[in-house]
Amino acid sequence: MKNWLRKHPEVRTIRVAAADLNGQPRGKRVPVRFADAVVENGTRFPMSVLNLDIWGEDIDDSPLVFESGDKDGILKPTERGFMPMPWLDSPSALLPIWMYRENGKPYEGDPRHALSSVVARYKKRGLTPVCAMELEFFLIDDSGKNLQVPLSPRSGKRRKAAEIMSIRALDSFDTFFTDLYDACEEMDIPADTAISESGLGQFEINLMHCDDALRAADDAWLFKMLLKGMARHHGFAASFMAKPYPEYSGNGLHTHFSVIDKDGDNVFSNDGPEGSDMLRHAVAGCLAAMRDCTLLFAPHANSYDRLIPESHAPNAICWAYENRTSAIRIPSGNPAARRIEHRVAGGDVNPYLMLAGILGAALIGIEDQMEPPKPITGNAYAIEDLPLLCETWEEAIDAFENSEMVARIFPKELIRNLVMTKRQEVHYMAELSPEEKTEIYLDTV
Structure with a gap:
């Protein structure tokens, strides 16, 4: 994955994105100089982010939010790796990711893991x-x-x-x-x-x-x-x-x-x-x-x-x-x-x-x-x-x-x-x- 970025020095930013239950891409924009850290260690955001409604709002009374302290999952790159984002004006790359629990097990609320199972x-x-x-x-x-x-x-x-x-x-x-x-x-x-x-x-x-x-x-x-x-x-x-x-x-x-x-x-x-x-x-x-x-x-x-x-x-x-x-x-x-x-x-x-x-x-x-x-x-x-x-x-x-x-x-x-x-x-x-x-x-x- 790192080699892809080396071959595309024009890329200035990356997006890391996972699919939520509605299929909406959820993730972060990251400067390319921090991309290696994402590849090696993954990134983190709340498990509840994969369980938002169509407006991108938290689910009322979801145990993933206040009841659990809105705890993080760990997002790791999928085997797809980096790819360009040709619809953007500035050279950018997308890195698809999917969610794991802190103990390394797949997060059961991730739709990609459901298909993998x-x-x-x-x-x-x-x-x-x-x-x-x-x-x-x-x-x-x-x-x-x-x-x-x-x-x-x-x-x-x-x-x-x-x-x-x-x-x-x-x-x-x-x-x-x-x-x-x-x-x-x-x-x-x-x-x-x-x-x-x-x-x-x-x-x-x-x-x-x-x-x-x-x-x-x-x-x-x-x-x-x-x-x-x-x-x-x-x-x-x-x-x-x-x-x-x-x-x-x-x-x-x-x-x-x-x-x-x-x-x-x-x-x-x-x-x-x-x-x-x-x-x-x-x-x-x-x-x-x-x-x-x-x-x-x-x-x-x-x-x-x-x-x-x-x-x-x-x-x-x-x-x-x-x-x-x-x-x-x-x-x-x-x-x-x-x-x-x-x-x-x-x-x-x-x-x-x-x-x-x-x-x-x-x-x-x-x-x-x-x-x-x-x-x-x-x-x-x-x-x-x-x-x-x-x-x-x-x-x-x-x-x-x-x-x-x-x-x-x-x-x-x-x-x-x-x-x-x-x-x-x-x-x-x-x-x-x-x-x-x-x-x-x-x-x-």
């Missing part, structure tokens, strides 16, 4: 998840009273219609996307295909698959930070808010995953289109935990505006082969690449918690050899009597808190902290107008 359980069985994510987002001009598409740097005009997979829409922001891809290269974020989507000024970028689930979640977390920063650098906003425009589809974050064994073989493949028994068990686990994990896939008040019928977002708990109306889709193609696509999450999620929930549920299905119901055919929105995701934020919080499956995936402290956070947000969000809610979510999530 799930991955370790796969490793004990000789298995490795392979993950990829598709992130949808809106480019938005938020300078006026109403949100709208930014002016195209090429034409000076606003495209006021959705344009699915339009080359013209992509080319309208060619300079921005070129700079964005260059920045992804600098940060070693594996950004692949970009397309325009069905929302107003909406796009999607796919991140390449990775056989390190922690790195895949890092990539998504860092990409969200980078995209929002680069958009502001270009004079507009980029947002992963689940539903900024009521009349258009919202932002999803679709996760593709398979599992390989010690020999590198895909255990979801049986050389046929239907996939293996292991794939069915994993699907069954995902379905069984889906309602109780709604809070991970829809963590904010605005998230539930996206999960409505006929909106390109699933609201029913079901699976299918090559069917994008289902919550879980098994894509067609080469049997050696057989995988599961989990389509529930919005773009506003914490990638670490979301991926821990998905992979943890799939592993429970594998461990318990669970069997799923029959896959559906046709339009999932038109099929009656399918079980549903939680329909309200409050219902999702209660389901998450009381779930036996959630308790098999996450430590008690993280469950408690997240539930307290969300109940506080429910209370204060009720006092805000729709415009005020949009204002807070547009930049944060």
Whole structure:
């Protein structure tokens, strides 16, 4: 890590940042001459900092604050190391960190440690998840009273219609996307295909698959930070808010995953289109935990505006082969690449918690050899009597808190902290107008 800074003498300051339960980067700005001390010894800040609400406020009555004296955790660099921050004007470097207790044990309220624990359980069985994510987002001009598409740097005009997979829409922001891809290269974020989507000024970028689930979640977390920063650098906003425009589809974050064994073989493949028994068990686990994990896939008040019928977002708990109306889709193609696509999450999620929930549920299905119901055919929105995701934020919080499956995936402290956070947000969000809610979510999530 020190060598990276030696090779980049232009860097004047560093940021050390960890993800809190909302996926917000929390940390410090440090002059570069003190960077070696951070690498060697870590840094310290209160454990409660990873358990703030969406406004960055302490959680009322949290045992992490006054009851415990607001004690420190120790933040150590992750294996990612230093990387540039191309959206800033002055040369700066980001060092991702995660939290440990004073005794050296991982802090149970850190979302990255939650994912690491799930991955370790796969490793004990000789298995490795392979993950990829598709992130949808809106480019938005938020300078006026109403949100709208930014002016195209090429034409000076606003495209006021959705344009699915339009080359013209992509080319309208060619300079921005070129700079964005260059920045992804600098940060070693594996950004692949970009397309325009069905929302107003909406796009999607796919991140390449990775056989390190922690790195895949890092990539998504860092990409969200980078995209929002680069958009502001270009004079507009980029947002992963689940539903900024009521009349258009919202932002999803679709996760593709398979599992390989010690020999590198895909255990979801049986050389046929239907996939293996292991794939069915994993699907069954995902379905069984889906309602109780709604809070991970829809963590904010605005998230539930996206999960409505006929909106390109699933609201029913079901699976299918090559069917994008289902919550879980098994894509067609080469049997050696057989995988599961989990389509529930919005773009506003914490990638670490979301991926821990998905992979943890799939592993429970594998461990318990669970069997799923029959896959559906046709339009999932038109099929009656399918079980549903939680329909309200409050219902999702209660389901998450009381779930036996959630308790098999996450430590008690993280469950408690997240539930307290969300109940506080429910209370204060009720006092805000729709415009005020949009204002807070547009930049944060």
